Amino acid sequence: MFNKILIPTDGSETSLAAALDGVAFAADNNSEVIGIYVAPEYQYPVYIEIIPPTYPLEEEYQELMKKIGIEYLKPIKEAAEKAGLKYSSHFAFSDSAANAIVKVAESQNCELIFMGSHGRSGLGQLILGSVTSKVLSLCKIPVLVDRPRLKNK
Structure with missing residues (x-):
């Protein structure tokens, strides 16, 4: 039914639970899984004239975010491989994760984006997380919104 499914994660517990639900859904459809992690763009300290020595350089920041992204995407990759699905991953730097x-x-x-109803922004929002809401409003392909049940919750 769906040949390729994009599964975003922000590394939060709820996002990971939804992502693993997405892999299970992909396995039921024998779909290719594409994992994505979107990191915020590097921010220069605009309040001072020089960059302090403790502030990371842009290259250092990007390298750190890629390492974090690899860790966040690792459980998705492992689940997809265990299910025998084709898997690839993407990293993006953007101040608009939804875009x-x-x-x-x-x-x-x-052909489908499978994502959690809430991520790092938390369950405190009443209807949907802000990134999920924006994806729904921007996207022309189907979006399946998952509300995972977390263990011990």
Whole structure:
């Protein structure tokens, strides 16, 4: 039914639970899984004239975010491989995670985005997380919104 499914994660517990639900859904459909992690863009300290020595350089920041992204995407990759699914991953730097998710979904010809109802922004929001809401409003392909049940919750 769906040949390629994009599964975003922000590394939070709820996002990971939804991502693993997404891999299970992909396995039921024998779909290719594309994991994505979107990191915020590097921010220069605009309040001072020089960059303090303790402030990371842009290259250091990007390298750190890629390492973090690899860790966040690792459980998705392992679950996809265990299910015998084709897997690839993407990293993006953007101050609009929703725009980046939609852009990658379109560029990779995904037929579905499977994402959690809430991520790092938390369960305190009443209806949907802000990134999920924005993806729904921007996207022209189907978006399956998962509300995972967390262990011990």
